[in-house]
Amino acid sequence: MWKAVKITEFEQIYENMKNTIDKIFTLYYNHKRGEGMKALINDNDLHRIEQIGTEVLKYGNFKIGFSLKKSDCIEIFSQNNPELIILSADGTHKEIIEYIRRSGKEPVIFLTGSDEQQALEVYKNKCDGFILLDKLSEDAALCMKRFEQLSKRFCRISVVTFGRFDVFVGGKAVDFKNSKAKELLAICVDRMGGEVSMDEAIDKLWPTRDYDERVKRLYRKAVIRLNSLFSEYGEKQFFVSRRGSCCILKDRIDCDYFRFLSDTQKYGLEFKGEYMFNYSWAEQTLARLNKIAAKYGILNDADIQF
Numbered sequence: 001m002w003k004a005v006k007i008t009e010f011e012q013i014y015e016n017m018k019n020t021i022d023k024i025f026t027l028y029y030n031h032k033r034g035e036g037m038k039a040l041i042n043d044n045d046l047h048r049i050e051q052i053g054t055e056v057l058k059y060g061n062f063k064i065g066f067s068l069k070k071s072d073c074i075e076i077f078s079q080n081n082p083e084l085i086i087l088s089a090d091g092t093h094k095e096i097i098e099y100i101r102r103s104g105k106e107p108v109i110f111l112t113g114s115d116e117q118q119a120l121e122v123y124k125n126k127c128d129g130f131i132l133l134d135k136l137s138e139d140a141a142l143c144m145k146r147f148e149q150l151s152k153r154f155c156r157i158s159v160v161t162f163g164r165f166d167v168f169v170g171g172k173a174v175d176f177k178n179s180k181a182k183e184l185l186a187i188c189v190d191r192m193g194g195e196v197s198m199d200e201a202i203d204k205l206w207p208t209r210d211y212d213e214r215v216k217r218l219y220r221k222a223v224i225r226l227n228s229l230f231s232e233y234g235e236k237q238f239f240v241s242r243r244g245s246c247c248i249l250k251d252r253i254d255c256d257y258f259r260f261l262s263d264t265q266k267y268g269l270e271f272k273g274e275y276m277f278n279y280s281w282a283e284q285t286l287a288r289l290n291k292i293a294a295k296y297g298i299l300n301d302a303d304i305q306f
Contacts, residue, residue, distance in 0.1 A: 037151070037251055038082035041066045042073040042096065043112070048133065052086055052112065055136060059144035061251060074099050082107055084147055086131070089113040089121045097125050108150045110143050151251070157238060159189055159255040165276045169233045180205055180218065181225040184246070185239065186276055190285055192258065193250035201246070204281045260289070268298040 039062045043049050049066045056062055065080060067073035070092040077085065077100060085100070087093040089111040097109065109127040111118065119130040128150060129143040158168040165186045167174040176182035187204055188196050202211060202219050209215045223241045230239050238252045250258060257275070259267040275289055276282035 037062055037084065038080055039064045039084040039086065040073065040076055040080070040082040041086045042068075042070070042093075043088040044068050044090070048088075048112075051136060052131070052140070055140035056084070056086070056144065059141070059148070061249075070096055077107075078103070081105060083151060084108050084110070086110045086112060089118040089130075093121065094125060097127070108147050110147075156233075157235060157253040159253050159257075161186075161189060161255065161257040161276050162260075162271055163274045164278055165189075169235060174229070174233070176225075176229065178222065178225045181222040181229070183279060184219075184222045185226055185248070186279055187281070188239070188246060188248045189253075189255065189257065190276070190282060191247070192261075193248055195242075195245045195247045198244045204279075257289075260292075264292055264296050264298075268293065268296050271298060 037060065039053075039056055041049050041052050041056075041064065043052070043066075046066075046068070053064045053066070056064060062084070065076055065082065067076050073087070073096050076082075077096075085096075085107045087096055087109065090113075093111060100107065100109070109125075110129045110131055111121055111125075111127050112131045112133060113119070113121075114133045116132060119132070121127070122130045129139075129146050131139040131143055156170050158171075160166045160168075165182070167176075167182075167185065176185075183205055184196075184201055187201055198216065198219055199211070201222075202209075202215055205222070206215050206218065223246055226239045226246075227236070227241060230236055235252070238249055240247050240249065256267070256270050260271055271289060271293055273290065273293070275286040
């Protein structure tokens with residue numbers, strides 16, 4: 001399993017467990033937004049692993065595992081199925097990549113090295129990018145941008161917010177059955193992965209009801225429905241519920257709203273002046289989207305409603 005440990009504990013963990021290195025599965029991860037995707041870093045130097053892991057966390061909410069030997073890397077990969085793998089181009093990477101290819105899984109694979117000539121291994125092994133250690137921050141930034149593009153292959157959940165709010169898993173529309181559960185999910189999407197408190201959710205879902213135990217039970221019922229629903233779809237980690245709050249893991253979905261905000265020039269034409277029109281509370285976000293669209297000249301003034 002993967003457990004969280006502080007980055008400063010690397011070397012002590014290695015000393016304590018050097019005879020059972022196959023049991024060392026994790027370094028650390030960012031707790032701020034819950035679990036994200038998994039990344040596996042293979043290198044024979046703990047300090048380099050620390051540096052690479054730190055760079056990776058600048059660009060996403062990853063749970064990061066590491067290995068110091070080829071055999072451990074293969075074992076951790078087979079048990080944890082990480083979406084991102086970063087391998088030292090030291091010769092052992094070839095066998096690891098061959099094993100990954102045979103598994104039928106398609107993680108994003110980056111190689112690292114101290115010699116620019118090692119970048120040729122990217123093409124020889126059909127990998128996705130190269131990080132020159134002397135240019136770690138710069139190359140990591142480029143590779144993580146590449147990962148953001150390629151990681152869409154892992155997103156089975158697609159969310160449509162421009163117009164009516166709808167959710168698809170594996171290309172099929174999700175049948176929520178409970179309209180309030182669907183609306184609660186819409187609120188979480190609107191918050192872009194930020195936590196939604198129970199108080200805020202109740203205020204939007206049942207604005208005319210008294211804030212009492214009965215309405216709290218309705219909220220909890222909606223949360224349970226969502227947990228159960230996405231467990232059935234094999235996506236139980238997507239929706240996260242905690243005591244008094246809930247959120248989504250935005251890295252696990254493909255969403256028109258998120259695309260628009262991340263690169264308005266590229267995805268701006270997807271926005272037609274409508275946003276979750278089935279929910280009145282979404283009008284505030286719509287106004288913000290309209291202002292962005294006006295700034296980029298995406299909509300005519302007659303199409304924009306503030």
